[in-house]
Amino acid sequence: MEIGGKTKLCGLIGNPVEHTLSPVIHNTLAGLMGHDLVYVPFPVQAGQVAQAVAGAYALQILGLNVTVPYKSEVIGCLTATDELAEAIGAVNTLVRTDGGYKGYNTDMEGLYRAMAGEGIRIGGERIILLGAGGAARAVAYLCAVKGADTVYLLNRTVDRARLVAAEVNRAAGREVIVPMALGDYRDIPGSGYLAIQGTSVGLAPHADEVVIGEDAFYEKVAVGFDLIYNPWETKFMRLVRAHGGRAYNGLKMLLYQGIIAYELWNGQAVSEQDAQTVYGKLKERIHG
Ligand code: ATR
Numbered sequence: 001m002e003i004g005g006k007t008k009l010c011g012l013i014g015n016p017v018e019h020t021l022s023p024v025i026h027n028t029l030a031g032l033m034g035h036d037l038v039y040v041p042f043p044v045q046a047g048q049v050a051q052a053v054a055g056a057y058a059l060q061i062l063g064l065n066v067t068v069p070y071k072s073e074v075i076g077c078l079t080a081t082d083e084l085a086e087a088i089g090a091v092n093t094l095v096r097t098d099g100g101y102k103g104y105n106t107d108m109e110g111l112y113r114a115m116a117g118e119g120i121r122i123g124g125e126r127i128i129l130l131g132a133g134g135a136a137r138a139v140a141y142l143c144a145v146k147g148a149d150t151v152y153l154l155n156r157t158v159d160r161a162r163l164v165a166a167e168v169n170r171a172a173g174r175e176v177i178v179p180m181a182l183g184d185y186r187d188i189p190g191s192g193y194l195a196i197q198g199t200s201v202g203l204a205p206h207a208d209e210v211v212i213g214e215d216a217f218y219e220k221v222a223v224g225f226d227l228i229y230n231p232w233e234t235k236f237m238r239l240v241r242a243h244g245g246r247a248y249n250g251l252k253m254l255l256y257q258g259i260i261a262y263e264l265w266n267g268q269a270v271s272e273q274d275a276q277t278v279y280g281k282l283k284e285r286i287h288g
Helices: 022-033 049-058 073-077 083-088 106-117 134-145 158-172 182-187 235-242 251-266 272-287
Strands: 008-014 037-043 063-066 093-097 100-104 126-130 150-155 177-181 193-197 221-226 246-248
Touching: 008 022, 008 049, 022 037, 022 251, 022 272, 049 073, 049 093, 049 100, 063 100, 063 251, 073 100, 083 100, 083 106, 083 134, 093 251, 100 251, 106 134, 106 251, 126 134, 134 150, 134 158, 134 177, 150 158, 150 182, 158 177, 177 182, 221 235, 235 246, 251 272
Parallel strands: 008 037, 008 063, 126 150, 126 193, 150 177, 193 221, 221 246
Antiparallel strands: 063 093, 093 100
């Protein structure tokens, strides 16, 4: 593309940002959709988030993504925050408005769109969620907001599961999250569950690790969704498949969080065909 006087700028703030795949998503979309826009990662040092956001606004930057470790801290630098992002307490997308940026959490909307695209529903469903860290906590909120019937939240540290459940149940105004220790999966009634893997266990280079390895657990799982996409097939996914279930990695979540951010910045929907082109490029990058 040719950069000119009217080229719009979007970017990513975080630390580190060197290995991000977001430029692939946004610069590919700009090319496909004929937008005069470029997307650039900006490493931001600790203690300089507010200056970075104010500087971006002054420079007419159209939108920003926010990554680790600033997804919570950035909320204090915004003029408004979307309801879901506010509840989760994490923002990954800033959209330029009059007077400042508004924050959104497209990570969770992206997960929701990725699952919907595979025919996976949350509304009315009984779900198993592994983990109670930052990522799993956000997924628990998503499930509550999207009307899940029950979410069995399993975590190694059961107190952490209890804290997340109490917090999400209070916000939801109903007892949707049921906290459990990992070994308590035997108490989950029946089978045919959607299981979402929201821990960091199994992430490369520890590809041979899994939170729960027992067959009896996987006999309960009809669909497994791992938030990890590196390795391409996690051990969790392998075990789900070995027991006859369908399994998905987190690359479509990454794809759609970017697509939703791009749509918010440009006020225009991305076609499914363009989404698939971007997905092909991402897959090539991480899977060859
Ligand atoms: P993130 O922000 O990526 O969610 P995190 O907040 O550090 O990262 O949370 C990591 C999650 O992985 C937690 O649920 C953690 O369980 P604990 O709360 O018991 O620490 C889980 N986890 C990490 N290593 C684990 C392991 N070896 N076995 C089981 N769970 C593990």
